[in-house]
Amino acid sequence: MSDDAAPPPEASPDRTLHQRILSDIETRIVSGDWPPGYRLPFEVDLARQYGCARMTVNKVMTQLAKAGLVERRRKSGTFVAQPRAQAAILEIHDISREVEQTGLPYSYAIVAHAQHRATAAERARLDLDGSARVLAVTALHRAGPAPFCLEERLINLAAVPEAAQADFSTTAPGRWLVERVPWSAAEHRIHAASADASTAARLAVQPGTACLVVERRTWHNGGPITHATFTYPGERHSLVASFTPAGGG
Amino acid sequence: MSDDAAPPPEASPDRTLHQRILSDIETRIVSGDWPPGYRLPFEVDLARQYGCARMTVNKVMTQLAKAGLVERRRKSGTFVAQPRAQAAILEIHDISREVEQTGLPYSYAIVAHAQHRATAAERARLDLDGSARVLAVTALHRAGPAPFCLEERLINLAAVPEAAQADFSTTAPGRWLVERVPWSAAEHRIHAASADASTAARLAVQPGTACLVVERRTWHNGGPITHATFTYPGERHSLVASFTPAGGG
DNA sequence: GCAATTATTATGTATATACATGATGGCAGA
DNA sequence: TCTGCCATCATGTATATACATAATAATTGC
Incomplete structure (x- = not known):
């Protein structure tokens, strides 16, 4: 010393x-x-x-x-200071960029697109009460010909009314939102899940395959904006969180 | 505006x-x-x-x-600035604290404990070359009577020779290391995996169950210290990463 | 008319200074 | 001896100032 x-x-x-x-x-x-x-x-x-x-x-x-x-x-x-919880930094990128880093061409397709009054389950996901209208979009992101990630998104139409008219066939809903709607807080929840029958079919894997699931919830001034579930099939995919003491300065 | x-x-x-x-x-x-x-x-x-x-x-x-x-x-x-990658902060806690937050009592047991020359696979995990000696410890963390997490740890004995004499029956290897060995960089890799037969048996779940796997690699001044794999069974467990613009300042 | 040079401008880093704040320790008085 | 006050010390915030740097705008020279 x-x-x-x-x-x-x-x-x-x-x-x-x-x-x-x-x-x-x-x-x-x-x-x-x-x-x-x-x-x-x-x-x-x-x-x-x-x-x-x-x-x-x-x-x-x-x-x-x-x-x-x-x-x-x-x-x-x-x-x-005494070493406490390690606060690792998790960089969350746009999916198209994630795919392009693999070297394969990126594409995506809308699987489902509907707006309706929020069900109880959807209200729970969005952290909403009462009977608000929501936009539900399901999209499949591909790396080359293979499915890369299934996105199931819920948009609070009270907070983002213009989403009802948006054309998500050319711009992915995630990108559309980030370019248009400001947000002040976000939370990501990461867990593992077995693919159910319909998810497995869409991702072209066996039912029961272990998948990495990232849920993203976004707020703005206390109000919920959107909730998205990203399901990555199989064991290939991984998130990386790194840590350096004071940020390199 | x-x-x-x-x-x-x-x-x-x-x-x-x-x-x-x-x-x-x-x-x-x-x-x-x-x-x-x-x-x-x-x-x-x-x-x-x-x-x-x-x-x-x-x-x-x-x-x-x-x-x-x-x-x-x-x-x-x-x-x-244009909104780019969201850098969410992932707080990585000690497992005993993770368990205690559930309200259940924490306990753990050593499943395996051996030191030997590193195999090719272990050298890859630790980012080592040559033939170094390693300490391999497998421990099961429990919340109440139920398995909570399986830890498979590899310690580079060239970097931490005193680990050979350490008694891990009372102090978990993670805690032992953090209290003793300084580290300057860490990387976490998160993915999903199906439990193989032996992992499933130790975690008391069906083989093939989707598990969340967190790998942690730690360095000090360029040299590898330890590599740990934490396997959380089932879909209950989740990591949370949150984000707020400038940290509240 | 175009390239090279110079001036301007706004950020970037560092300094010396000032006073506020909140522990800590010591000293005085009962 | 114990309590309460005060001086001290190290951090915490803010100021005015100075000069460096880089990019843009203006001006000069040919």
Whole structure:
């Protein structure tokens, strides 16, 4: 544990001072050089060591604290935080982009398209009460000739009335919505499920095949916008969530 | 679209100016009031409108840009970003905590525990080359009497030699590692799989049952530390990833 | 009329300064 | 000895200022 951390001998190549200090401290923490609970040097001391103003160090500390790497207490100082829940970042892409990354051509087709008053099950999925009208769209996304993903989407027509007139034969409902409707919060729920008969038929797999299911719910100012269920057949598909301490800075 | 955004009439209750400006702008963006591509007022103008220094506005913009809500171009100004990949945050907790949230008592048992030279498959899982020694541990986590999750873990003994002597009968290997070994990067891979005969037997489900599988790989300074496969039986389990624009600031 | 140069502009980084805030510790008084 | 007040210290927020940088606009030179 190098207590009196001197600024690295090498001159910085092209990074800003902020970045250099950030990655320095981050390195010392993730390397275990500064273990959880360790009190790091005071801001003024770090500033002197780096030959910079306290403000510069302060901004770095603010960022590290927001990333959860350190904990700050007034008068006491700044401490390396105890490792808690790992907050991994899960990048959720457009399906067409997902498909194109496999190298195969992307296509999709509408399987079903109807609007009606929401059933009890649909109200539960959309987090709605009362009797609102919804638009239900089922679409099959393909990678080359093979089914890639089945999308079952529910759109709250009270929140997005113009969806009733939308033409989803050329633009997928997901893309149509993201380009048009603002949203302020989203939640994704990921689980495994066995394909039932109709899902299996549409995805061209044996009934009972294990599928990865991603449910996405989107809100805007408290009101529900849409709920989509994406069913990926088989064991090929995987989501990737990665993690790096303070975001690279 | 309110072009000349005046500062809200109400006096701020208890929030800092930084927070107020941040949430103001965030609200205007997620509400669609300022649509993608819209150029927001210059920093100096916003500063005048809020009656503060440019630095204050600048810091807010830096944060919004890092969150991906705006895009900044020198000389041109700051623009509302096109919505791209949604980076949802997936909180990965300790399994004992996951179980305790269900209200059932947590317990676990070691099913297998062996150390040997890594096989080709194990080298692939751990991202190792050459012939390194590994520790293979299989543990069953239970919620009440029922199996909750099967953990199949591989530890790189070159990176963590003290794991060879560790007693995993009282502390689960995941907890043991997190308390002892620093790591600087992690990757999670999530997919669905049908339970094979031995997995099904251990999890007390029918063979072929759809399971959610989370693979976690951890590195430290470029070297692999551990690889763990968590198999959750059936359709009950789900991971939740949530998203809010700029983290509330 | 077109390319090269220069000026302007808005963001980007860093500084020095000021005062607020909230623990902590010590000191005084009963 | 215990309580309450106050000085101190380290972080927290904000300011005014300065100069760097990059992209656009204007102007010059040929």
